Amino acid sequence: MAAPRSCALWGSCGRGWSRVMRGCRLPGLRSSWPGSPLGARLLSQEKRATETHFGFETVSEEEKGGKVYQVFESVAKKYDVMNDMMSLGIHRLWKDLLLWRMHPFPGTQLLDVAGGTGDIAFRFLNYIQAQHRRKQKRQLRTQQNLSWEEIAQKYQNEEDSLNGSHVVVCDINKEMLKIGRKKACAQGYKTGKSYGKCTEEKLTARKEWKIICGGGSRLAWVLGDAEELPFDDDKFDVYTIAFGIRNVTHIDRALQEAHRVLKPGGRFLCLEFSQVTNPLVSRLYDLYSFQVIPVMGEVIAKDWKSYQYLVESIRQFPAQEEFKEMIEDAGFQKVTYESLTSGIVAIHSGFKL
Amino acid sequence: MVTLLRGTLRPLRLFQVFPGPAADVPLRAASQGTGLLYPEHIPTSLLQKVLLTAGSAGMALYNPYRHDMVAVLGETTGCRALRVLRDQMKRDSEGAQILQERPRISLSTLDLDKLRSLPEGSLAREYLRFLDVNRVSPDTRAPTRFVDDEELAYVIQRYREVHDMLHTLLGMPTNILGEIVVKWFEAVQTGLPMCILGALFGPIRLSAQHLQVLVSELVPWAVQNGRRAPCVLNLYYERRWEQPLKALREELGITDPPTHIKA
Numbered sequence: 001m002a003a004p005r006s007c008a009l010w011g012s013c014g015r016g017w018s019r020v021m022r023g024c025r026l027p028g029l030r031s032s033w034p035g036s037p038l039g040a041r042l043l044s045q046e047k048r049a050t051e052t053h054f055g056f057e058t059v060s061e062e063e064k065g066g067k068v069y070q071v072f073e074s075v076a077k078k079y080d081v082m083n084d085m086m087s088l089g090i091h092r093l094w095k096d097l098l099l100w101r102m103h104p105f106p107g108t109q110l111l112d113v114a115g116g117t118g119d120i121a122f123r124f125l126n127y128i129q130a131q132h133r134r135k136q137k138r139q140l141r142t143q144q145n146l147s148w149e150e151i152a153q154k155y156q157n158e159e160d161s162l163n164g165s166h167v168v169v170c171d172i173n174k175e176m177l178k179i180g181r182k183k184a185c186a187q188g189y190k191t192g193k194s195y196g197k198c199t200e201e202k203l204t205a206r207k208e209w210k211i212i213c214g215g216g217s218r219l220a221w222v223l224g225d226a227e228e229l230p231f232d233d234d235k236f237d238v239y240t241i242a243f244g245i246r247n248v249t250h251i252d253r254a255l256q257e258a259h260r261v262l263k264p265g266g267r268f269l270c271l272e273f274s275q276v277t278n279p280l281v282s283r284l285y286d287l288y289s290f291q292v293i294p295v296m297g298e299v300i301a302k303d304w305k306s307y308q309y310l311v312e313s314i315r316q317f318p319a320q321e322e323f324k325e326m327i328e329d330a331g332f333q334k335v336t337y338e339s340l341t342s343g344i345v346a347i348h349s350g351f352k353l
Numbered sequence: 354m355v356t357l358l359r360g361t362l363r364p365l366r367l368f369q370v371f372p373g374p375a376a377d378v379p380l381r382a383a384s385q386g387t388g389l390l391y392p393e394h395i396p397t398s399l400l401q402k403v404l405l406t407a408g409s410a411g412m413a414l415y416n417p418y419r420h421d422m423v424a425v426l427g428e429t430t431g432c433r434a435l436r437v438l439r440d441q442m443k444r445d446s447e448g449a450q451i452l453q454e455r456p457r458i459s460l461s462t463l464d465l466d467k468l469r470s471l472p473e474g475s476l477a478r479e480y481l482r483f484l485d486v487n488r489v490s491p492d493t494r495a496p497t498r499f500v501d502d503e504e505l506a507y508v509i510q511r512y513r514e515v516h517d518m519l520h521t522l523l524g525m526p527t528n529i530l531g532e533i534v535v536k537w538f539e540a541v542q543t544g545l546p547m548c549i550l551g552a553l554f555g556p557i558r559l560s561a562q563h564l565q566v567l568v569s570e571l572v573p574w575a576v577q578n579g580r581r582a583p584c585v586l587n588l589y590y591e592r593r594w595e596q597p598l599k600a601l602r603e604e605l606g607i608t609d610p611p612t613h614i615k616a
Contacts, residue, residue, distance in 0.1 A: 291368060291400045299408035302421060304395055304498070 052249060055312030064249045069173055071306045072116070072247075076175035078301040079117055085300060086293055086307075094345050095242060098271045099123045101338070101347055102238060106132060110167045111236040111261060113226050113254075114244020116176025118183055121167040121219060128165050168236075170224045171244075177221050184219060227253040234263045242271040246317040255330035262352045268332055274339065274346035275319040281342045289314070320346050367400045390503040393496040402429045405499065410550065417529065417558060421495050427547035428499040428509060434545045435505040441584055442508070448587035455507055456591050458514040460492050468594060476601055477594040480521045487527040491517060511586060512543065518590055522602060523575070524610050529555070530563050531614055534571045541579030543586070570611040581606040 052061050059067060075082065083091050098120065104110065106128050112120045146154075171177050224230045226241070226248050239258045248254045258268050276282040289311040297307030318326065320337045323346075327335045332350030339346045388396050397405065406429045413422040442448030456462070468477040484490065494513045497506040516535070523538060525531035533555040540548035556564055582605040593601065602608075 287368065291398065292404060295401055295404040295408055298405065298425065299412050299422065302419075 053313075053316045055309040055316070061249050065172075067309075068247045068249075071309055072173045073175045074303055075297075075301060075306050076116070076173070076179050079176065079179065080119075082297065082301055082307070085296055090341065091243075094271060094340055095119050095123055097340065098240065098242060098269060098347055099127050101349065102240070102267070102269055104128060104165070104238065107164045109165070109235065109237045111170060111229075111231070111239045112167060113170045113229070113239065113241045113258070114172070114247070115169040115240070115242065116171040116173055116180055118169055118180035120240055120242050121169045121180075122183070122187065124167055125165070125218065166218060166220070168220045168222055168231075170222045170226070170229065172223070172225050174223060177223060181221055227257060229257045229261055231261045233260050235261050236266060237263060238267050238269065240269045240271070243273065245270055245272055246313050252326060252330065255327055255332075259331045259352055264352055266352045268327065268348075268350045268352070270323075270327075270348040271345060272323075272348070273314040273317060274323070274343055276343040277339065278342045281344075285344060320348075323348060368398045390501065391497075391506055393498050394501075394506070395498045396501065397429075397499050402499065405429045414554060414557070420493075423547065423551065424495050424513065425499065426550070427512075427545055428497060430546040430550075431500070431509060432505075434543060435500070435502075435508050438512075438543055438545075438584070438586060439505060439508050442587055445584070445587040447589050448584070451511065451587070451589055452504065452507070456589070457510070458491050458517075458590070459494075460490060463491070471595055472597075474597050474599065475594065476521070476590070476596050476598050479598045480518065483517065483521045487520075489517070489527055508586070512539075512545070515586060515588075515590065518588075519585060521598070522585070522605070522607055523578070524613075526614055528614070529558065530567065530571075533559070533567060534575050534610075534614075537572050537575040538579045541576050542582070542584060566612060571614075574608070574611050578605075578607045 050061050051058050052064050053059070054064050054067050072079075087094075102124075104124060104127060108124075108128070110121070110124050112118075112124070115121055143150075169177070169180060171180075222230065226244065227250055239262050241254070241258070245251055245254060255268075262268065276285050293311050294304045294308045297310075298304040301307070317323075320339060320343070324335050324337055327348055327350045331352065333353045335348065335350040337346050337348045405425055409422040409425040409429070412419050413426060416422075439452070442452055465481070468481055471477045491514060494510070497510050500506040500509060516539070519525075519535050519538065520527065520531065523535060525534050533552065536548050536551040536555060539545070540552045556567060559567065585605070
């Protein structure tokens, strides 16, 4: 992409508008903004203030939330299949890498925002259980001569393998959460672990519901908006948002909310599509994104437009450095990022200290 | 390396979307609002059309219930055939009227009560009976999206809406056997590659018994009638509701089917 990425203007001026300028390189649009972007911005910033981008379209901020909701409502059923097809299965590696970077231990409280179908949540639980099993193996190796009393006690304890770890999956979209719950129940039955019987608990005060799967305290599904999380301050150890933050209308608000709900010492992790650094890879990636992905969406999921939005929204998202600055603005410290697959995705990490 | 790649790719115009934004966005599909020829239009490049053709053909064979894939296949492959059809329609007086007035067959445009009040044996009553018996509705046709010409988009939309009429004219139900027979008829009549592909590959999923009936009796009958009849797209069906079906069949030279297929 030859767009002027180094345009530092965007950092200060109305983000939605200037991103539209960068993304829409159509001559029709260009001719109506005479002069430099700065000049045009001064003329029309008031008008553009409440507009933002929806892919390469310009929409009002109120509209965007609704439109994004509709996109995910329509793709929910085929979401996982399409992820596998579009990324050729690589998205699994990316998510695994996110967990390895997170390196959670038993007792961690995780909030997974925009985690609708539960990919990160399940990986988190599996990771901790794997850790626990390794710990048990190590213990067994060292404790070869247990007394009968100790053995009997072991059977009685039935210690919780997760040791108080807890995941809350929060998503704005009911359909995505439904799919996630179904997966949780299916996995629970298959592996015989109690992700268990799914019971629904409605919080009547606000129009949100909480579905608790499993021995009450492992996995909760909450309907909520990333810009206005229905949680108290200082509640979670880790906050993750995987492939969700680019769909949020006000990213800065989402980051501030993330800062609020994290405990001091808590970690913010974001896995998101980012800007490709290598120019050849970038051309191939653009080609693949715009030529192949909407076609796949049409053939597999019967939905061209949602996948067109998806690839356009990736282009509208800020690059690694810019996003790092946004995270720092929200109050996080020790912010770092790691580009994966030549920058197709990046993991950003920050701490609330 | 990149410039080499660019140099080889640009003359191919493989990725350029016609019509739409200019060449400085060669790899991007047009965004909404610019270059749209009709409301549902999605401009696509040649590469996208090729991929769509392959994908939709594969998906239609894999899952025969994906009628939308058959429709997409028709749109992406039908350029030449649609132009021939359109020119043919222009030459015929009734067809030219259809092209000008652009009637649509859908539940909202059909006056069902009036149609039901028409005499037994008329086109209207037979059509409604067909809809009832097979439990279909004219509103299940997806709008055209991938045809890059507004008039041709209407022609293929008309073809889809007339498809049900053909079922009525030929007396074929909407099960897979009936659909294949109608596809053979349409393939001969319209020459659309999608019809030809459907006619040739549709029977893959048939049982041996059905296949035998198809090949020995139904296909020759469909082909004969297709050759004999004038272009069915030229009929202004909305003005022929009162016409008795038998009379219409005689006019078109369509004989009764050799074997009656149950719905």
